[in-house]
Every structure is written in structure tokens, then in C-alpha cells.
Amino acid sequence: MLTFLGATGTVTGSRFVVDTAQSTVMVDAGLYQGLKELRRRNWDPFPRDPSMVAALVLTHAHLDHVGYLPRLVREGFTGPVVCTEETAELAAIVLRDSAHLQEEDAAYANEAGFSAHSPALPLYDASDVERTLELVRAVPLHDRVPLEDDVWVTLRPAGHILGSATALVEAGGTRTLFSGDLGRPHHPVVPDREDPPAADAVVMETTYGDRVHESGGPDRLAESVRRTIGRGGSVLIPAFAVDRTEIVLLRLGRLMAEGAIPTVPVHVDSPMALAALDVYRRALARRDPATMPPGWDPRTFGVPDLRVAHTATESQALNSPRHPCIVISASGMATGGRVVHHLAHQLPDPRNCVVLTGYQAEGTRGRDLLAGAKEVKIHGRYVPVRAECVDDPEFSVHADADEIVEWLRRSPSPPRTVYAVHGEPVAAEALAGRVRHELGWSAVVPRYGERVRLD
Numbered sequence: 001m002l003t004f005l006g007a008t009g010t011v012t013g014s015r016f017v018v019d020t021a022q023s024t025v026m027v028d029a030g031l032y033q034g035l036k037e038l039r040r041r042n043w044d045p046f047p048r049d050p051s052m053v054a055a056l057v058l059t060h061a062h063l064d065h066v067g068y069l070p071r072l073v074r075e076g077f078t079g080p081v082v083c084t085e086e087t088a089e090l091a092a093i094v095l096r097d098s099a100h101l102q103e104e105d106a107a108y109a110n111e112a113g114f115s116a117h118s119p120a121l122p123l124y125d126a127s128d129v130e131r132t133l134e135l136v137r138a139v140p141l142h143d144r145v146p147l148e149d150d151v152w153v154t155l156r157p158a159g160h161i162l163g164s165a166t167a168l169v170e171a172g173g174t175r176t177l178f179s180g181d182l183g184r185p186h187h188p189v190v191p192d193r194e195d196p197p198a199a200d201a202v203v204m205e206t207t208y209g210d211r212v213h214e215s216g217g218p219d220r221l222a223e224s225v226r227r228t229i230g231r232g233g234s235v236l237i238p239a240f241a242v243d244r245t246e247i248v249l250l251r252l253g254r255l256m257a258e259g260a261i262p263t264v265p266v267h268v269d270s271p272m273a274l275a276a277l278d279v280y281r282r283a284l285a286r287r288d289p290a291t292m293p294p295g296w297d298p299r300t301f302g303v304p305d306l307r308v309a310h311t312a313t314e315s316q317a318l319n320s321p322r323h324p325c326i327v328i329s330a331s332g333m334a335t336g337g338r339v340v341h342h343l344a345h346q347l348p349d350p351r352n353c354v355v356l357t358g359y360q361a362e363g364t365r366g367r368d369l370l371a372g373a374k375e376v377k378i379h380g381r382y383v384p385v386r387a388e389c390v391d392d393p394e395f396s397v398h399a400d401a402d403e404i405v406e407w408l409r410r411s412p413s414p415p416r417t418v419y420a421v422h423g424e425p426v427a428a429e430a431l432a433g434r435v436r437h438e439l440g441w442s443a444v445v446p447r448y449g450e451r452v453r454l455d
Contacts, residue, residue, distance in 0.1 A: 002176060002201070002454050004446040005047055006030060007422040010038055011207050011361050012064040014180075014422055017048060018454070020172035023148035024048070026056040027167055027178045027203075031067030031098075031123075033335055035363030042068065042123055047449065051076035055147040057155075058083035059180025060164035061090035061242055067098050070128040078135070082145060084155055085138040086163025089279045090242050092136075095129045097241070097272035101336050108379070141165065159183025159193030160397055161243035162283055168197050174454040175199045177415070181207070181422070182399040182407060188250055189284060190243075190397075195410040201454060202408065202415045206423030207359055208400040209431030213393055220392040221251060224353050225261040228388070229324045233351030236387075238339045238366060240332035241273035244358055246280050246301060247395055248328055253302020262324075269309040269318055269338050270330040277301075309338075319345035332358045334365035344378045352387040357395040362424060405434055408441075418443040419452075 006015030006028075013032035018025050032038040050072045058066055058081060069081065069091075083091065102122035110119050139145045144154050150172055155165035160183035167178040177199035186192060196202070228235050239245045245268060255261045268274060281299075300306040309315045315338050318327050329339035343365070346352045360366035368376050369389045375382040399407065408418065418435050420428040420443060428445045435443035446452070 001451050002203075003451045004419070004421065004448065006032070008446055008448045008450070009425050009428070010034065011359065011422055011424060013038065013041065013068070014065045015068065016178065016203060017053070018151070018169055018171050018176065020150050023054050023151050023171070024052055025147050025151050025169070025171070026053050027169065028059055028065045028180070029056060029069040029072055030062075030064040033064060033333065033364065034361040034367070038363065042071070046072065046075060049076065051078065053077055053079055055079040055151070056081045057147070057153050057167050057169070058087055058091060059158065059167055059178060060161055061087045061094050062161065062181065062240070063094055063098060065180065066091050066094060070095060070099065070124040070132045073132045073135070074124050074128045080147075081132070081136045082139055082147065082153060083136065084141060084163040084165050086279065086283055087165070088136045088138040090161075090163060090276060092133050093272055093275040093279070094242060095132060096126065099124055099126045099129045105336065154197070156194045156197070157191050159185070159187050159190055162190055162280055164190070166194075166196065168199060172455065174201070176201045176203065176454055178203045179205050181205055182404060183397050184213075184399050184403055187397060188247055189280065193407070196407060198412040199415050202411075202418045203421055204404065204408070204418050204431070205398070206404070206420045206428045206431040207398045208396065209404065209420065209423045209427035211400060211427075212402050213396055213400045219255070219260065220390055220394070221355060222255050222260045224355050224388070224390045224392075225255070225326065228351070228353040229262050229264060231351050232324060233349065233353060233387075234321045234324055234346065235326045235353050235355060236339070236342055236346050237326065237328045237355045237357060238332050238334045239273070239328050239330060239357050241270045241330040242276045243397060244332055244395060245270070245273040245328055245330070246277065247397070248357060249301035249303055249306070251395075252326065253297075253300070253304075256304060257302065263304050265305045265307050265323070265325040266303045267307045267309055267318055267325060267327045268329075269315050269327055269342070271310070273328070273330055274308055274310070315341070318342060332366070333360050334369070340365070340378055343376070344383050347376070347383050347385050347387050350386040350388070354387055354389045356389065356391050359396065359398065401431060401434060404431060405438055408435065409439060414439070414441050416442060417452075420445045
């Protein structure tokens with residue numbers, strides 16, 4: 001049996017349970033983000049007894065795939081957590097940062113008095129994360145790894161972020177392929193995704209299931225930087241700390257080298273992003289230099305004047321920069337982290353510009369800015385939006401609808417069913433429709449809590 005306990009009707013909260021007559025395993029344990037009614041699910045009792053879950057597989061280290069794991073451990077999960085080596089490294093960074101932010105936000109809410117709960121509490125704390133990390137077991141790609149006597153998993157490159165993988169789960173004589181987050185055909189610094197193996201069922205992400213990424217045309221980032229620096233403002237880029245920051249730095253470095261944008265200071269202000277940069281540097285140092293972008297510099301990612309903000313004081317100075325500059329800060333959807341403080345100070349100034357570089361889930365501040373909001377709520381107060389807001393979809397490392405269909409088409413044999421998940425309803429339905437009409441396969445959009453047979 002396969003049970004959908006997350007990523008149904010939304011792009012967050014990936015949680016899937018596979019049951020056999022003997023065993024129970026999970027694939028991904030992500031946090032819900034965005035809409036309040038979805039975020040509340042993070043606090044609901046988990047529908048299954050976590051102590052009965054024998055093992056858990058992580059496809060990659062983004063928060064919406066790993067961020068619920070410490071809560072499961074707090075509630076009794078003690079099994080191994082299987083993933084790639086790079087995912088293990090990045091998950092440690094992501095989860096420690098998540099616990100810190102939650103503890104920090106709870107303390108701030110109690111101090112400011114804007115929480116609906118008294119006292120406000122974190123979903124989990126640092127001790128829960130450390131107990132979680134003791135369970136993580138890194139395994140090689142392509143190895144058929146036993147999870148239980150009747151369950152195995154094989155991880156293959158997904159091309160989304162460093163360490164990302166698809167997961168083929170063999171359980172009770174069936175083969176179910178979990179795409180995780182599928183990357184585009186070519187990533188600037190991550191090995192390319194591999195074709196799907198044969199499977200009876202495919203659990204397919206559909207973040208961009210109803211659209212195709214733009215290609216060609218003016219470089220929105222370059223135009224935004226030139227306009228903003230020209231009027232004496234600063235560019236604020238909310239970016240996911242893992243992978244997106246690295247890609248943004250590469251693009252900025254290339255644009256500066258080409259003279260397409262002025263050479264101004266570029267600040268990276270996110271402890272998690274700085275830690276992730278080091279993981280990427282170590283991984284990329286092992287790569288053949290011929291496979292790296294032209295002018296690759298592992299120390300600066302090609303940016304001539306790269307500066308980092310380690311301390312809270314250094315971060316606070318970037319709330320209102322004294323000189324035009326570019327600030328890259330997490331989180332990518334502006335739901336938390338240092339970027340929220342920067343937005344509170346910089347949004348009211350029309351000289352500034354906010355460049356959104358990734359998918360903005362429904363119910364997030366990033367989505368509100370994308371939709372043209374005139375005010376956004378930050379820390380209990382409404383902040384006027386006078387700064388320019390620009391969407392640059394070229395940074396996406398999610399496969400679009402065409403790329404997903406082409407990837408599925410390369411399956412050695414048709415699966416019995418494709419389950420469209422990890423997408424908003426319109427996107428998931430659109431992708432399922434394309435699979436039916438173009439590939440002739442059965443495709444459905446599962447409901448939250450739905451159980452289906454795999455045999």
C-alpha cells in the first residue's frame with residue numbers, strides 16, 4: 001500500500017508511506033509551508049505511529065522534503081534515514097538552521113506578543129535535530145540498499161540540487177519510483193539527472209506541471225540590477241540557501257565578467273547558505289575542471305567582490321545598505337530567516353528592487369510580492385511595498401511540464417499509474433492530463449490521506 005500524507009494539492013510537505021505485509025517505510029518527511037491551514041498540519045499528530053516506521057528515505061535536502069524529520073524523531077521514530085552523502089551533509093545544515101529559526105521565532109513572538117499561543121513553542125529544537133542526525137545513513141548512488149527484509153531502495157541522480165536523487169522502492173514484489181524534485185536536463189554545477197528505471201508506479205512531482213520555462217529574451221536579472229544601481233538602490237534576492245544561492249552567484253559573476261552589470265559588492269547573508277556554499281565547494285573540487293562553467297572560481301563563484309555576513313550585527317547593517325549593492329539572503333519564499341528583516345526595511349524604498357528567483361508557493365510572502373501586493377505583513381505589522389519586484393523564472397531547477405513528460409517518456413516500460421504530487425491543484429491536474437493524452441498512461445492526482453494498492 002502507498003499512503004499520501006503530504007504534497008497533495010500543494011508543493012510542500014512531501015511525505016509518503018509504503019506498507020507491505022511485514023514492513024512500513026517512508027519516503028521524505030517535509031515541512032508544510034505557505035498557507036496557514038497547511039502549516040497547521042506540521043503541528044497535527046502524525047497519522048501513523050512514527051515508532052512503527054522501520055526506515056525513511058530522503059530524496060534531497062530541501063526543507064519541504066526533510067524539515068519534518070526531527071518532529072517524527074521527537075514523536076518516536078528511531079529507524080535509519082537513508083540518503084546520498086551530499087544530502088546527508090546538506091540536511092544537517094538545513095535541519096540545524098530550521099531548529100534555530102524556529103526557536104528564534106518562538107522567542108521573538110513571545111517577546112513581541114503577537115503569537116496566538118502562550119507561550120509560543122518551536123515545532124522541534126536543536127536537541128531533536130542532533131538525535132535525528134545520528135540516524136542518517138549515507139549510501140552510494142545505484143546501490144540496491146535493503147531497508148527491511150522485504151524492502152529495498154535504489155537512488156539515482158535527479159539533477160535538482162547537490163545530492164538529489166530519485167528513489168526506486170521495491171516493496172512486497174512491487175516497484176515504485178519517487179521522483180523527488182526532478183531537475184532540468186542540464187544543471188550548471190550538479191550532475192545531470194538519469195533516465196527513470198522501470199517501475200509499476202511513479203510518484204511524480206508537478207511543481208511546474210502546467211507551464212514551460214521561458215527561454216531567450218532579455219536577461220531580467222541584468223536589467224533589474226542595472227536599473228536599481230542606476231537609481232542608487234540595492235537589489236535584494238531572496239534565495240533558497242541550498243543550490244539557488246550558488247546558481248545566483250554564478251550568474252552574477254558571469255554578468256559582471258561580461259560587463260552586463262556594474263561590479264558592486266555582493267553580500268551573502270544566510271548562515272545556512274554560507275555552510276551550504278562550503279559543501280558545494282568541496283563537492284565541486286572533486287569534479288573535472290572541464291565540466292565546470294568558464295572562469296569558475298570555487299572561492300567566489302566568479303563574483304569579484306563577494307562578502308559574507310556571519311554575525312547578526314553584519315546582517316543588520318544590510319537592512320539599509322549605505323551604498324548600492326546586491327544582497328542574497330534566505331529564505332527563498334521570504335517565509336523566514338534574515339531576508340524577512342531585510343524586506344521590512346527595504347520594501348518601503350522605491351529605489352530598491354526585490355528579485356524573486358524560484359517558485360513562490362501559495363500563502364508565502366514571495367507569492368504576495370509576485371502578485372503585486374501593496375503591503376505585506378512582517379512580524380505582526382504591515383509594510384508598504386514601494387520597491388520594484390521582479391520575477392526571474394530562469395533560475396528554476398525544477399523540470400517544467402515538457403521536461404517532465406519527456407523524462408517519463410524515457411521509461412523502459414509504461415508504469416501502471418503515475419501519481420501527480422508536489423504541485424498546486426491546477427499544475428498537478430495539467431500534468432496528469434498530459435500523461436494521459438500524450439503517453440496514454442493512467443495518471444491521477446491523489447488526495448491527502450488517500451491509500452492505494454501497489455500490487
